[in-house]
Structures are given as structure tokens and as C-alpha cells.
Amino acid sequence: MRIAFYAPLKPPDHPVPSGERQIARLFLRALEAAGHEVFLASRFRPLDKQGDSRRQQRLRALGNKLAGRLEVRLPAFDAWFTYHLYYKAPDWLGPRLAAARGAAYWVAEASHAPKRAGGPWDLGHRAVAEAIAGADRLFCLNPNDRACLAQLVLPECMTDLPPFLDASVWRTASCGGYPPMLVTVAMMREGAKLASYRRLGAALAALEDLPWRLLVVGDGPAREQVQAALPTDRTCWLGKRSEAELREILANADLFVWPAEREAIGMALLEAAAAGLPVVAARTDGVPAVVAHGETGLLAPAGDADAFARCLRALLTDPDRRREMGAAARARVLARHDIAQAAAALA
Numbered sequence: 001m002r003i004a005f006y007a008p009l010k011p012p013d014h015p016v017p018s019g020e021r022q023i024a025r026l027f028l029r030a031l032e033a034a035g036h037e038v039f040l041a042s043r044f045r046p047l048d049k050q051g052d053s054r055r056q057q058r059l060r061a062l063g064n065k066l067a068g069r070l071e072v073r074l075p076a077f078d079a080w081f082t083y084h085l086y087y088k089a090p091d092w093l094g095p096r097l098a099a100a101r102g103a104a105y106w107v108a109e110a111s112h113a114p115k116r117a118g119g120p121w122d123l124g125h126r127a128v129a130e131a132i133a134g135a136d137r138l139f140c141l142n143p144n145d146r147a148c149l150a151q152l153v154l155p156e157c158m159t160d161l162p163p164f165l166d167a168s169v170w171r172t173a174s175c176g177g178y179p180p181m182l183v184t185v186a187m188m189r190e191g192a193k194l195a196s197y198r199r200l201g202a203a204l205a206a207l208e209d210l211p212w213r214l215l216v217v218g219d220g221p222a223r224e225q226v227q228a229a230l231p232t233d234r235t236c237w238l239g240k241r242s243e244a245e246l247r248e249i250l251a252n253a254d255l256f257v258w259p260a261e262r263e264a265i266g267m268a269l270l271e272a273a274a275a276g277l278p279v280v281a282a283r284t285d286g287v288p289a290v291v292a293h294g295e296t297g298l299l300a301p302a303g304d305a306d307a308f309a310r311c312l313r314a315l316l317t318d319p320d321r322r323r324e325m326g327a328a329a330r331a332r333v334l335a336r337h338d339i340a341q342a343a344a345a346l347a
Contacts, residue, residue: 139160
């Protein structure tokens with residue numbers, strides 16, 4: 001099939017790295033591995049972060065205008081594929097263009113939040129609901145989204161698709177270093193990311209009696225606040241790194257640590273697992289779908305820095321358990337989260 005690919009929140013060739021961009025790129029690869037011919041249909045970003053109804057109306061008008069142009073200009077396609085559909089970034093292009101061309105409409109990682117009805121993003125909320133209801137295939141990456149999505153789409157249209165990556169490029173860590181090397185990978189920005197860094201700092205403050213070092217991969221506008229939140233004497237700041245560099249960093253670490261506040265999927269956690277690292281995270285949103293508590297890592301209750309510290313202590317003091325969990329994490333990725341499984345589901 002020939003597929004028109006669209007990511008309204010952030011296109012796969014966006015200059016700023018993020019998990020969003022990474023997953024979009026992985027979907028392109030998985031679709032191609034499934035035998036499809038894929039092209040990027042548009043880079044239009046109908047994103048409204050503030051809940052500004054006037055901006056949303058302008059974006060809808062721009063989307064409708066662009067859809068009219070694309071209806072004439074786009075090459076032929078059999079299916080339109082929209083990645084990540086939610087109320088702040090609705091799809092003003094796909095439903096109209098798929099209908100105009102007589103093509104199927106596919107959606108991956110959609111979310112539907114009934115509580116948004118009538119609120120500041122009501123326009124986007126209604127557009128997303130209509131798009132989901134009209135989807136021919138709906139791929140659900142986060143189990144937490146399933147119940148609300150099931151209210152809008154027929155069961156036979158929905159496919160559970162675990163988050164995925166190319167496991168073959170990740171080298172397995174030993175998880176037995178001394179002192180244990182902790183690593184975290186995340187952008188430094190206000191909101192959930194900064195809250196996670198602060199939660200991590202609070203947990204590490206309770207572990208000063210143990211030997212460990214922390215590697216931090218990432219950068220961003222909240223760098224100063226992040227640096228203030230973490231222990232400076234035991235932290236090595238690595239800044240932004242390429243994927244190749246990140247693979248080497250994880251392969252030489254012993255334990256991945258990240259509270260993951262409001263983490264929808266947690267690609268950094270999945271990458272750590274692919275590298276054979278056990279993970280300590282919080283039991284939030286989509287994290288339990290990636291980290292199996294007691295098997296591939298330990299999950300603390302959300303927002304509980306003391307419990308997070310206890311999980312860290314349990315693995316810091318038990319290198320054999322770290323190695324066992326790391327091996328289990330790698331095996332679980334190969335069995336459930338490799339790009340080969342995704343390609344089979346997308347065929």
C-alpha cells in the first residue's frame with residue numbers, strides 16, 4: 001500500500017529531538033518494513049498549548065485551506081496514517097483527504113479525554129473524537145487510552161500495539177559496575193520533566209550513604225533548575241548526545257533511573273530496557289506497559305520520592321538482581337517491543 005504519513009504534533013524531520021519525533025521516525029521505518037511505500041504528507045502543526053479558542057479557529061481555517069490544496073497536489077495514496085492525535089493537536093487534514101481520495105484512514109496513539117468537552121480545547125476535542133470515530137484502523141500504544149477510545153471506535157478497528165524500537169542496535173550493559181553508574185535521559189524543560197528531575201534529586205538525597213554516580217543526558221531551557229535539583233558532587237552532565245553516543249552510554253551504565261511524571265509511553269525507559277538495563281521509575285500513565293515491576297525493574301508510587309529511594313536502594317545494594325533484571329528487560333524488548341513485531345501489526 002502507498003501511505004501518506006502525518007504527525008500533527010511534530011513531524012519526523014523536526015529539528016528539535018524528542019520522544020515524539022523519535023516515535024514518528026520509528027513508525028515510518030515500521031511501515032516500510034511492513035512492505036508499504038510511505039511519504040510525508042504534510043508538516044503542518046495545528047498545535048495550541050494554551051487553550052486559546054481564537055488560535056484554534058485560525059488553525060482549523062489554515063488546515064481546511066491546506067487540505068483543499070493537498071487534495072489537488074498530493075500523489076495517490078491508499079491510506080492516510082496520522083501519528084499522535086489528541087485535543088491540543090487535532091488532525092484537520094487526514095479525515096477530509098482520506099475521504100476525498102477514497103483512501104483508508106489509520107491512526108496511531110490517539111487519546112480521547114471526555115473531560116475536555118466544553119473546555120478551552122473543546123474545538124480540538126470534538127475534532128479528535130470525530131477523527132477517531134471515522135478511523136478504519138486504530139493502533140493503541142498506551143493501554144490507559146483504550147477504555148476511552150473504545151467508546152468511539154468499533155472493536156474490530158482497534159489493534160493494541162506496544163511501544164517499539166529497533167532492538168538490534170542496542171548493546172547489552174553488564175549492570176555490575178562499581179560504584180554503580182546510574183543514568184537518566186530526558187529533556188530539561190518546565191512541567192513534568194522538571195518535576196521528575198526534582199523527584200529524582202529528592203530520592204538521591206536519601207542515598208548518600210551508598211556509593212553511586214549519576215550520568216545525566218539531556219539539555220534544555222530548565223537546565224539551571226535541573227542542576228540545582230541534583231547532587232552536584234556525584235553527577236556528570238553529558239548534555240545532548242546522538243543516538244550512537246547514547247547507546248554507548250547506556251551500555252556502560254548499571255541502572256536507569258527516571259520518575260517519569262505523566263509519561264505517556266517512556267521511550268527512554270524502553271531504550272534502557274533494550275540495552276539490558278534494569279529501570280527504577282514511577283508507576284505513572286504508560287510506564288507499566290514498558291517496565292514490568294519486579295521483573296525488569298521496580299516501580300514506585302507516583303509522586304513518592306521516599307518509595308522511589310527505597311527502590312533505588314534495593315537495586316543499588318544487589319548487583320546480582322540488577323543483572324537478572326537487565327537480562328529480563330532485554331528479553332522482554334525482543335519478545336514484545338521490537339520493530340519486527342510492530343511491522344507485522346502494521347502489515
